[in-house]
Amino acid sequence: MGRLHFLKEKKFYLNLLLILALCVALIWLTFRLLDRYTRHDKVYTMPDFVGQDFRQVKHDYSRDFHFILIDSVYPKGQQPGSIYQQDPLPGSKIKKGRNVYAIIVAVTPEKTVMPNLKGISLREAIGRLESSGLEVDYLDYVDYMYKNNIVNQYYQGQPINEGTELVKGSKIVLRVGIGQDKPKVKVPNLIGKTAADAKHMLNLAGLNVGKEEFEDRDSLQYMCVRRMTPGPSSGAVSLGTYVDIWYHSNRTMDFKKDMQELIHEDSVVNVPQKTEIQIDTIIETIESPDDDDYEDEF
Numbered sequence: 596m597g598r599l600h601f602l603k604e605k606k607f608y609l610n611l612l613l614i615l616a617l618c619v620a621l622i623w624l625t626f627r628l629l630d631r632y633t634r635h636d637k638v639y640t641m642p643d644f645v646g647q648d649f650r651q652v653k654h655d656y657s658r659d660f661h662f663i664l665i666d667s668v669y670p671k672g673q674q675p676g677s678i679y680q681q682d683p684l685p686g687s688k689i690k691k692g693r694n695v696y697a698i699i700v701a702v703t704p705e706k707t708v709m710p711n712l713k714g715i716s717l718r719e720a721i722g723r724l725e726s727s728g729l730e731v732d733y734l735d736y737v738d739y740m741y742k743n744n745i746v747n748q749y750y751q752g753q754p755i756n757e758g759t760e761l762v763k764g765s766k767i768v769l770r771v772g773i774g775q776d777k778p779k780v781k782v783p784n785l786i787g788k789t790a791a792d793a794k795h796m797l798n799l800a801g802l803n804v805g806k807e808e809f810e811d812r813d814s815l816q817y818m819c820v821r822r823m824t825p826g827p828s829s830g831a832v833s834l835g836t837y838v839d840i841w842y843h844s845n846r847t848m849d850f851k852k853d854m855q856e857l858i859h860e861d862s863v864v865n866v867p868q869k870t871e872i873q874i875d876t877i878i879e880t881i882e883s884p885d886d887d888d889y890e891d892e893f
Contacts, residue, residue, distance in 0.1 A: 641695075643685035644678045649699045652678065660695045668698060669705035671764065676702050704762040709748070711757035717743040717771055721798055728763035731794075733803045736835035739772025743801060743834075746770040771801070771834070779831035782838060785820040790842065793820050797838055805837030813844035821848065 639659075644652050653662045668679055680698040683689055707728045712720040721731060739746050748755055749768040755761075783800050785793040794804050809818060821843040825832055 637691060638688050639691055641681075641683045641685055641687040641689050644681050644695075644697070645685065646674070646677050648674075648676050649678050649697060650676065659691055660693060662695050662697060664699060665696050666698045667701040669701050669763065673700040675700050675704075704764075706760050707763045709750070709755050709757055709759040709761055709767075712745045712748050712769065715745055717745065717769070717801060718799060720745045720769060721795075724767060729761065730764060730766045731798050732766035732768045734798065734801065734835050735768055735770045736773045736801075736833075737770055740775050741772045742774025742776075742778065744772040746772055773834055777833070779833055781831055782823075782825055782827050782829060782836075784827045785823050785838075785840065787845075788820050790815060790818060790820075790840075793840060801834040802832070803835060803837045805839040807839075808841045810841055810843045811847055813846060817844045817846050818842040819845045 642656075649662075649664065656662070670679060673679065677700050678697050679700050682696040683693075705728070709729070710723045710727050712723060715723075717734070724731060735749075737746060747770040749770065750759075750761065750765065755767070780801050782802065783796045785796060788796065790807070797804055810821065819842060820840055822841040824839045825836070
């Protein structure tokens with residue numbers, strides 16, 4: 596008998612066929628199990644969790660994802676504990692059970708320290724407050740020989756010392772000197788400005804924000820000054836004067852279109868009579884006010 600005599604036996608071919616069948620079955624089973632383990636055929640769309648409470652999201656989606664908190668931030672105006680940023684991004688194609696990394700809005704408010712503003716100019720004091728994350732509440736002018744010089748600083752009705760820890764965004768009352776001659780100042784033109792810009796411009800001019808009225812409902816970021824009293828055409832006013840402001844959404848009102856009507860109101864900058872006025876020029880002036888109008892007051 597030769598060495599290859601088994602090739603003539605039927606049993607050999609049966610065994611070979613059985614081995615091949617087992618190999619194919621094993622390979623098929625391996626791929627099926629691999630697909631099942633990796634969920635290759637199940638892809639999900641990542642939900643948008645931004646703005647939602649992190650603890651609630653983690654509770655509701657605990658079976659679908661593994662949430663990992665990696666950081667917290669202090670963005671202004673955001674709900675504490677809400678998700679500020681997520682990875683993967685909303686709309687991403689993902690698999691169930693993967694890690695979701697989240698940055699949330701800090702639950703505890705961010706702290707800062709009170710700077711020393713006594714003896715410096717109003718303009719510098721406002722700059723220091725803003726750098727420290729604090730805001731001007733209002734300006735309280737008192738008899739003092741140096742004009743626009745900070746006499747004292749107050750928080751919640753009490754004098755506050757340098758280095759005192761405060762929550763960012765706290766409002767500080769500045770007691771300011773009115774000067775020996777008690778001068779008057781021009782009212783800056785606020786038409787078309789946001790609430791934050793309007794307050795900043797008034798404070799720099801030595802004035803306060805008075806009554807604020809919102810003529811329609813919209814997000815504050817779209818609300819712009821439509822009317823103000825006293826306005827720039829009212830002439831010079833005393834330091835510390837309160838200016839009432841009316842806001843309107845720039846999404847429902849075309850300020851350029853309506854400017855022709857507004858220039859006849861007391862809230863718009865006074866122009867010499869018999870002078871031809873171009874509306875585009877007025878708009879450009881309102882959008883880019885010249886600080887020189889009140890810079891000489893300091």
